[in-house]
Each structure stands twice: as structure tokens, then as C-alpha cells.
Amino acid sequence: MTSDTGTKAPRRKNMRAEEREKLIVTEAVRFFAESGFEGQTRELAKRMGVSHAVIYRHFESKDALIERVYDHVYLKRWNPEWESLVLERNRTLRERLTQFYVEYAERVFDYDWVRIFVSSGLKSYGLTERYLDIVRNKIIEPAAMELRRERGEVNPSAPPGSDELELFWGLHGAVFYIAIRKFVYNMPIEIDVEEAVRATVSNFFDGALDGRSKR
Amino acid sequence: MTSDTGTKAPRRKNMRAEEREKLIVTEAVRFFAESGFEGQTRELAKRMGVSHAVIYRHFESKDALIERVYDHVYLKRWNPEWESLVLERNRTLRERLTQFYVEYAERVFDYDWVRIFVSSGLKSYGLTERYLDIVRNKIIEPAAMELRRERGEVNPSAPPGSDELELFWGLHGAVFYIAIRKFVYNMPIEIDVEEAVRATVSNFFDGALDGRSKR
DNA sequence: TAGATAAGTTACCAAACGGTCACTTTTGCA
DNA sequence: TGCAAAAGTGACCGTTTGGTAACTTATCTA
Structure with missing residues (x-):
């Protein structure tokens, strides 16, 4: 018409x-x-x-x-700027990782992405492995090195030990588990996701015994 | 023949x-x-x-x-003693949770359990929800209350706030993610699982900035 | 040892599934 | 406006799948 x-x-x-x-x-x-x-x-x-x-x-x-x-689903959601973000030494590592995980969650924590990621992990086409390689190379390992530096440890460019890596995988897991609970386990997440992410990173650096670790 | x-x-x-x-x-x-x-x-x-x-x-x-x-797979692996373990006030919360997660990992972190758990989460027959209800009621909530107490906060028996729960879900996620990496994402975990669990709990209480958080 | 009963097998069904093909309808364009 | 190419359709194919039934074989017991 x-x-x-x-x-x-x-x-x-x-x-x-x-x-x-x-x-x-x-x-x-x-x-x-x-x-x-x-x-x-x-x-x-x-x-x-x-x-x-x-x-x-x-x-x-x-x-x-x-x-x-x-x-x-995967490839289009990685922001290459994150790789340099982790290395911005004019800010504390805590600030950098907070920003990273807040942005990461914003991009990646949705129904489609999380469920397809986990699904394909179970099927193991080798795709999740490839993705997590990126996470390790671009985030986990650099973060471990930066922490070493920030702690003022005298240490050359020796590669991070598996215990140092494990530390940051722990953080990554804690953050990602928020998404798993919401989209895989279908649990109602009362708290705002960004707030939860901030709290998780915050506690990662402070420890739970450090009085109030959140807001 | x-x-x-x-x-x-x-x-x-x-x-x-x-x-x-x-x-x-x-x-x-x-x-x-x-x-x-x-x-x-x-x-x-x-x-x-x-x-x-x-x-x-x-x-x-x-x-x-x-x-x-x-x-x-599920039901037979929950140890009811864990429920009282969390409340043993003659030990620090850190000690209790370390023991809990070490034992938990020992029982639950194997190929069959983890994969079936995640699989059924995706399919959502409502089974994972039921299981995680137990985790929340018997571990997460009590732990949150115990932490409040240990921190010496003046607080009656008011139910834990969602931020307090979130804190312990974070710990739970960090620990469980070790299993997900190993059995769902198929990543080689170099480090010994028990050691990884101990380190995770340890860091949860201490924070990453607290010098060496692991042995 | 006979025969009842339980355990296992083969052959089959109907629906579901990924995939194909000959055909019809729509659409761009000379 | 006509027509070839592109887009979409429905019917069909071969295999896979959960499930069934009639049959055979093993085992227990009187």
C-alpha cells in the first residue's frame, strides 16, 4: 500500500x-x-x-x-582493550580488575552466552578450551605478574607459578559462578550483578576477616 | 566350533x-x-x-x-555431619570451612558428579535447585551468621543480608570452579585439588594483598 | 528332573531426526 | 512487462531413537 x-x-x-x-x-x-x-x-x-x-x-x-x-556468541564479545587494561600501572591492580570484571560481566553474563558456553564445555568441541586459553594468557597470567609486582616482591620475569595462577582462577571462578547460578542453576539472584561482582573482587583483595568487605 | x-x-x-x-x-x-x-x-x-x-x-x-x-549421584554424597561442622564454635570459622571444603571436594569433585550436576542444571528438572537449597540452608547461611559473630558484630539473630550470603556464594563458586575447570572445561589442573581448595579458602579469609596467602 | 519363572535376545514399531529434491512463489532487473 | 534467479515449501528418504512383544535360554525349586 x-x-x-x-x-x-x-x-x-x-x-x-x-x-x-x-x-x-x-x-x-x-x-x-x-x-x-x-x-x-x-x-x-x-x-x-x-x-x-x-x-x-x-x-x-x-x-x-x-x-x-x-x-x-564467543568471539565477538572479547574486548581487546581488556588486555592492556590489566597492565595499567598507574592504577592499583584492584582497580583494574574491578573494572575488568564489571565490564566483562556486562558483556558476557547473559542467558545465551553463559548457557552456550557451558553446554559446549560439556560437549568439548575444544572451543571452551581455546577461549579459556585467551583468558589465561591475557588476564590470569598478567594479573598474577602484576600482583607479584604490587606486593613488591623481588622477582624477575620468571613465569607465574601454578599457585599464583590458581589464585586468580579462584577470583575468576567466584565471579563467573554468579552467572552460573543465575543462568544455569536458575537461582534467583537478588543482588544486583554489578554490585555482586564488585563485592567479589573487593573481598578477593581484602579477605573476609577484614571487617566490612562491601559497601 | x-x-x-x-x-x-x-x-x-x-x-x-x-x-x-x-x-x-x-x-x-x-x-x-x-x-x-x-x-x-x-x-x-x-x-x-x-x-x-x-x-x-x-x-x-x-x-x-x-x-x-x-x-x-546426588543424594548419597551429602554428609549430614557437615551441617554441625560449620557450627563448631571452638574452632575458627576458617578452620571449619577449610575442613568442610576439603571434605566436600573429596566427595563431590569427580567426573561423574560434576558433569551430571551441570548437565541437569542446564536441563533444569529442578534438581540442582533443590540441591543448592540444601547448600544454602546448611552451609552458606550458617556460615554467614558465624562470620558475623566472629567479627564480633553486635547483631541479633536477624537473617543474613543478601550481601552477606553473596560473600559465601563467592567462596563456594571459587571452590566449585576448580571442579568445573577440570571436568567440564577439561582444563588440565596442575595443582593438587586439595591444595587448591585450601588456598582458595585461605585467600577468601586473608585477601590477596596479605602477603603470601598460601604456604 | 520337570516345569515354572526370571533373564536375556531378536525383531519390530512409530515417531523423531538431519538432510534432500522437485516444485512453487517472490523479487530484482533488462 | 517478462523472465531468470533467488527464496521458500512440502513431500520424501534413510537413520536413529525410545519402547514393546514374542521368543529363547538360564536358573531355581518341588
Whole structure:
């Protein structure tokens, strides 16, 4: 009826390949997050109101689609600036890590990401391993070295020991567990997520016995 | 061919119902831990060297079997003594929680338990929720109250605030994440698990800035 | 040792599943 | 406006899957 002069009128019945692919991936992310990778393509297609053959027009196989889902979920959410953030020596390590984990949580703590991450961990396509390699190389190890420095320990560039790494994996775990509780275990998290993250980092540095560790 | 009029041949060919059921459950625990609950009953049966119809002679349905797997994995591993352990006021809270988490890890941190726990969390049959209710009621909340006491805070029996609970969920997460890394993410954990648990609890109380937080 | 009963097997079913293909409809463009 | 290419459809295929039933074999007991 109205002119389709550049307005957003959904005039078209058929989508263009590119657009459809994007829509499929977007929809698949949510779908696989909910039902795991065993979820059927027919179900997924039904959600988009098309027949499941459409999926196979745009993707070679279900596995190929899953591959794309991985891409979309993981890779796009890593902020390279974090890598230098950890090394900003004009601020305390505590400040840096607080900022990192607050931002990290903001980007990564959502239903789709967390569930797909854990799901694929169980399936072990080797993807979580690769992701956690990044976390170790770019965050955990640098943080361990920075802590050593901040503590004023006389130490050359010897690589961090496994106990030093473990310390920061502990922090990482404590923070990430917030997300697991919320999105995997489905526990109601009363407290605001950012506040919880801040408190966790804070306690990591102060210790629980240090009087009030939060606000 | 020649008769294997077995001198050494396995005498009994048929198992008795009770024994077989146990064997199926045991085998199913490992099997579902590996392949998730979508794993096929035929595969499972093949592992035991029987046809898959055997499973359905002993269990009404696959779901019924899964139910039994839950029982076997979860419920049998909670040690009621832990509940009083947290309250032993003749020892520091730190000592109590160290002992608790060391013992907890010993019982619970194995391939089958951790993977089935996480798997069923994703599927949300409501089982993980029930389990974590126990953890909260018997460990997290009491610990929060004990800490309040230990800090010498003047406080009646007012229920712990969500920030106080969050603190101990953080500890719990840090500890449990060790298991997740090992059994879900498949990361090589170089450090001894018990040592890692001790270090985590230790750091929880001391804070990272407190010089050496580990031995 | 006979025969009842329990344990196990083979063959089968119906639904679900990933994937394909011939066909129809929509859409861009000469 | 006509038509070829692109997008979408429905019917179909072969395999997998949970589950069943009729049969065979092992085991217990009178």
C-alpha cells in the first residue's frame, strides 16, 4: 500500500540470503541456549515461521550452523582493550580488575552466552578450551605478574607459578559462578550483578576477616 | 566350533534383577556423565554387553533410569555431619570451612558428579535447585551468621543480608570452579585439588594483598 | 528332573531426526 | 512487462531413537 521508499515497511515476503542467515543465527543462539545443541532444526525453523528446509538452504548442515553460533556468541564479545587494561600501572591492580570484571560481566553474563558456553564445555568441541586459553594468557597470567609486582616482591620475569595462577582462577571462578547460578542453576539472584561482582573482587583483595568487605 | 565347555567360562550367564539394576545404574552414571542425557540406551547397553531391551526390563523408561541416576549421584554424597561442622564454635570459622571444603571436594569433585550436576542444571528438572537449597540452608547461611559473630558484630539473630550470603556464594563458586575447570572445561589442573581448595579458602579469609596467602 | 519363572535376545514399531529434491512463489532487473 | 534467479515449501528418504512383544535360554525349586 504505502510506498516502500526506504521506510521499514516489511513489504517483502522473502528475505535476502544475508539477512535470513543473520536471522537464523540470532534465533539459533537463543534456541540452542535454551534446549542445548540437541534441539531440532524443525523447532528452530518453526520459531521463525518458516519450514526447516530454509535452514539447509543457508547452512550446509546443523553442525555448520552450530559453528556459526559459536562465532557469534564467543568471539565477538572479547574486548581487546581488556588486555592492556590489566597492565595499567598507574592504577592499583584492584582497580583494574574491578573494572575488568564489571565490564566483562556486562558483556558476557547473559542467558545465551553463559548457557552456550557451558553446554559446549560439556560437549568439548575444544572451543571452551581455546577461549579459556585467551583468558589465561591475557588476564590470569598478567594479573598474577602484576600482583607479584604490587606486593613488591623481588622477582624477575620468571613465569607465574601454578599457585599464583590458581589464585586468580579462584577470583575468576567466584565471579563467573554468579552467572552460573543465575543462568544455569536458575537461582534467583537478588543482588544486583554489578554490585555482586564488585563485592567479589573487593573481598578477593581484602579477605573476609577484614571487617566490612562491601559497601 | 569346538565346545568351550568352559572350564573357566563365566559360570552365571544371567544376573539377578537386583544386581543387574545396580549395574545398569552404575554404568548409566558414567555414561550420562560422558554423553549427556541424550546418550542412547543402546549405546549404554552395549557397554554392558547386553541388548538394550534389558534396560527396559528393569526400568520403566529412560526417564525412570535418569531419575535413579540422580539419586545415586546426588543424594548419597551429602554428609549430614557437615551441617554441625560449620557450627563448631571452638574452632575458627576458617578452620571449619577449610575442613568442610576439603571434605566436600573429596566427595563431590569427580567426573561423574560434576558433569551430571551441570548437565541437569542446564536441563533444569529442578534438581540442582533443590540441591543448592540444601547448600544454602546448611552451609552458606550458617556460615554467614558465624562470620558475623566472629567479627564480633553486635547483631541479633536477624537473617543474613543478601550481601552477606553473596560473600559465601563467592567462596563456594571459587571452590566449585576448580571442579568445573577440570571436568567440564577439561582444563588440565596442575595443582593438587586439595591444595587448591585450601588456598582458595585461605585467600577468601586473608585477601590477596596479605602477603603470601598460601604456604 | 520337570516345569515354572526370571533373564536375556531378536525383531519390530512409530515417531523423531538431519538432510534432500522437485516444485512453487517472490523479487530484482533488462 | 517478462523472465531468470533467488527464496521458500512440502513431500520424501534413510537413520536413529525410545519402547514393546514374542521368543529363547538360564536358573531355581518341588
